[in-house]
Amino acid sequence: MNPIDHLNNQLRELARKAFQDNGIELLIGYQKGEDGITKPAIFYSFEQVDLLIWDQQASFNLASLVRRFRDKKIGMIAQGCVSRSLVVLLNEGQINRNNLFIIGFPCQGVVDRNQQLHSACIDCQHPLPVIQDCLIEGDGIARQSDPANDLVIELNNQSQSERMAFFSQEMKKCIRCYACRQACPMCYCDVCFVDINKPLWLARTPDQQNNSVWNLTRMQHLAGRCVACGACDRACPEGVNLMVYLKKMNQVVKELYGYSAGLHLGEKPALNAFQPNDPDFFWGKEGV
Amino acid sequence: MRNNTVSNPYMTLPVRIAKVSFESEDRSLKTLELQFINESDRKQFQFLPGQFLEFSIPGKGESPFGIASNPSEEIIRITVNRTGFVTEAIHQLEVGDFAGIRGPFGNTYPLALMKQKRVSIISGGFAFTTLASLLDYLLEHEEFGITGYDLIYGARNPGMLLYKSKLDQWKGNPKIRSIITIDKEASGWTGTTGFVPTVVEQSDLQPNQAIAVICGPPIMIKLTLPKLVEKGFQTDQVYTSLERRMKCGIGKCGRCNIGPYYVCKDGPVFSLQQLEGLPAEY
Amino acid sequence: MMRFFKLTQQDWEKFLQHQSTQIAVVSMEKSKHPFKHILFPPHETLFYFRKDTHKELSEIKENKVLYYGLPPCDAKTIQLLGLNLLADPADPYFQTIRDNTVIISKACDHFEPNCFCDQIGGSPGALNGASAILYTVEDGFHLLVNHDWLSEQLVQMNFIPSEVENEKADFSKGSVPVREIKPLPIDHLREKGLSTISKTALWEKVSATCLACGICTFLCPACYCFDIQDISFGRVGKRERTYDSCLFSIYTTEASGHNPRPTIKERWRQRLLHKFTYYPMQYGEIGCTGCGRCISECPSHIDIREVIRDAEQYCE
């Protein structure tokens, strides 16, 4: 049997068990759409679980749906990045662990809009779930070197104006549909700063300067919380290269504060904590 | 390239603030009287009770307001509740300041239907604005032959009642049976107390040959409607003026859409009959 | 008056060549970005103002442009947006662009996986409000023209027109694809859509995985909702409009904080019914061209065809 089919059989079996034995009210997973695309779906009963599926097309991070069902007993299938997202949400008090039944499974990576293995998955460090209630054993995707990391290094070595040129070119593409925000499990604010008009932080004009502010601020809000699942990058209809900036940001947080988001329950996000002897920046210091 | 100032419905008519006064004691409501800079604009700006205008402060934005003045008055009166970004800016305006208005937009109260009928006006809070205009207008135009008026108007406390001098004036009018109510007992208040729905329930409003116009916060409307139905009012006898977030005022920007209607263009006045079966998105 | 021209490849090129000496000629093809972005730009200055003198200045540029090669579903934009934006009072910005736009669409030769124009009563070879449509035939093109200025231009170049009564007239439409496929039950929604308003179960189902981003509405050729904002710069400023989406919570939230459509359920109901029930009630046409962009670009792959079929079950 093909390993993906085998995995799906195991997932369905565990999901059925969760409905029977663990009393979940609904299961968040994926199913096939009419056109054969794998899409997120909510399963409300034991019988519906027959449609449950996971494959490399499942580019959506299921953790972004959890909050809207948080007063119910939820079952969900989770690989590495989804479980890490859940850890962050749990750490931030957004969901209740007791209401959550996690079926963990090893991830083989998901594809982007061009059907290529997504940048976030190529060098995924944690394809196995970090929290789970039951686990399908197996090996996750093997870590490879990711061209996006090379781009980070390349940009690091470029001049300021070259970096600005690249950034501007990416920001020009953005249409401000906020799919990145909505697809991100960590962007759960009830009212986002762009939706506030008193004061009006940001004009809604989708031009390069305003888009830059939007994307930089969103990234800043994710610093130390981003689990590098890449859902925003895959959701972007315009193909804005968000991954290279998020990778850089995660590298910065890791380098400065030795922190990776979503690995441990009970941890504070990097920017919500401090050490008195944190590296002290001072003006004039060489950055980047 | 063409410069179509005249036909462009997004451009504003310049006005000057002629008078500003606080309407409520908590200073959240301010009444502005607006004077057109160009005489011709006033002639062009012909409205009837129920219509609204878009008040614009350049650099801040626009907000819709029901017109509270009698159409025959020279000035245009609006009452502004300080809630958001634009209304905050409007509250800072002083006499002599300039602003822009667009309009008049929307439909009017069903004036033709009111002929030879009894008009029952039920209102709560600061939604009273266009109803004051209606009452003024009908009193002035005797040809409508209104057989009588009921005025039920409630506010949180006596300090929150709008247009107090007018209320006193109407009290003395034998054609108007007015019940002014406040939510809770307050010192110095000798009138009725209680919420509008309760007052309506206890009143003797008659559905025969009557049109009821009801305006107020959503919760008040929701609770008052069943009381009117109990009293025998039909859905085509009850009219309400809806409020929605609006931008363009001319049925283009889409946000005030309720079913097949745009509140700004096909409304804001709807009969209950029209609203039946549509999403209760107001 | 509709006219029909037979053109060879050379004729067509000659025609484009000739036009480009007079007006801007832009080649288009089916892409992720709808033609709407040209007719009704993502951000547009309404007018400039001064804060001190309260003068306002609106400049609407009239540049005649010919666009050719876009698919018929994209050409339909001009018709669908016009229903709303040109209703009295007409939107002067859209009107100017529309009046100065000549569209020669090109009949599609195949269906993309998410195309469904033929399932909602359209056709990949329909004129759909374009000035003309180009059909590829063996020995060149057949051009159906429904635009006086364009006809004149062609006649001036000595192309021989034959007059036709309507789009269905008899001439070769080349390889316009036809497929056996069940039409979508849009008539149910058109007639009985209002009966689904109270069906919470339906809206819960369709919106369960919706993220409430704006991709589908921003890329939809028939969506026109916009927001107006002021941009200040010292003593001057401009009033500008940008796209808005009924799926955003801020779209209907009032200053008081009250939101008439508080959850994704209501917003999805608005999106679906506005296109398939309210729009036909108001203007007689559904607000959908069947281009399939909302399906292929949706991050959670919500398929509006499935949603329409689901909604049919709830029509009474």
Added chain:
Amino acid sequence: MDEFEPKVIGFLCNWCSYAGADLAGVSRFQYPPNVRIIRVPCSGRMNPLFILKALQNGADAVLVSGCHPGDCHYQTGNYYTRRRLEVFYRMLQFAGVPKERVTLAWVSASEGAQFATLIKEVVEKVKPLGPNQSFSRDFSDLEAYANESDRSSE
């Protein structure tokens, strides 16, 4: 042509840096008049959005200054700022904003002289870069309108 005079926005914490700036003034230390000061209750109040907004609206440089680590009036405010702004600073540079445009420094209430030096150095550093064009919003159409309407009303 006149020398380019950069506009600098300084966000100063109420308890240390603002007092430091005050001391610089009282002690009559000379520093360039290019800086416009905005007082914040604590450097912990600094939202990175403030910096972006300043740059977007045409500031040529932004200075953020607060109490020395350990000296925060609210005990820990500046520790959080330190982390927050360090990450933000690096992301800004990665996006191509010249590092001279954003400066973060600790100035205590007694460091009037240091404050004056700081401002001098910020202004000197940013002068060679010229006006902030890459990150400020494009108001050219509005500027043109302002000038044109000025002329026509004369």
